Amino acid sequence: MLWIAGFLLLAGLVLIWVSHRRRTAAGLPPGRVIYIDTTGLGRLEQALYDPHTDLTGRPDYLVRKGGTIIPVEVKSGRAPAVPYPSHVHQIAAYCLLVEATQGVRPPYGVIRYANRAYAVDYTPALKEGLLETLAEMRRAERHLPDRSHDSPARCRACGYREVCDQPLD
Numbered sequence: 064m065l066w067i068a069g070f071l072l073l074a075g076l077v078l079i080w081v082s083h084r085r086r087t088a089a090g091l092p093p094g095r096v097i098y099i100d101t102t103g104l105g106r107l108e109q110a111l112y113d114p115h116t117d118l119t120g121r122p123d124y125l126v127r128k129g130g131t132i133i134p135v136e137v138k139s140g141r142a143p144a145v146p147y148p149s150h151v152h153q154i155a156a157y158c159l160l161v162e163a164t165q166g167v168r169p170p171y172g173v174i175r176y177a178n179r180a181y182a183v184d185y186t187p188a189l190k191e192g193l194l195e196t197l198a199e200m201r202r203a204e205r206h207l208p209d210r211s212h213d214s215p216a217r218c219r220a221c222g223y224r225e226v227c228d229q230p231l232d
């Protein structure tokens with residue numbers, strides 16, 4: 064069992080590293096600071112579902128801006144220097160769900176931390192990286208072991224967070 068957990072951890076780190084390399088190679092910023100006002104907005108009640116990728120998720124808000132819809136995810140903690148890779152994956156997944164269910168491709172998604180918000184561009188490279196990561200995770204998810212730690216930081220950096228049923232915030 065230990066070697067399986069070790070392998071999955073290593074695979075997760077490799078996926079995060081590959082994703083980061085792709086972003087860097089494509090010259091993409093990990094996120095730019097923006098201002099977003101969510102006062103007066105109702106939280107999304109229903110989860111979004113894309114049958115093509117079998118992906119389900121519920122962003123905290125969908126904000127209409129011009130002819131587009133921007134997903135917004137709210138995090139209670141203070142902002143890191145750049146958004147955590149798992150948060151970037153999460154907002155990319157919400158962008159994909161908005162694209163699939165609302166028929167409009169969001170130009171970016173927003174991660175709003177307690178003290179700062181980042182816009183993460185939903186580029187073709189980010190979408191491609193997400194789809195590849197999803198395919199890898201689908202292959203691996205059948206073998207995920209039970210969580211063996213109480214470290215939220217470890218879960219935040221984990222490439223399997225989107226499919227894991229035991230993540231810590």
Ligand code: SF4
Nearest residue numbers: 210218221224227230
């Ligand atoms: S999200 Fe956390 S509990 Fe789930 S696989 Fe990753 S590290 Fe383990």
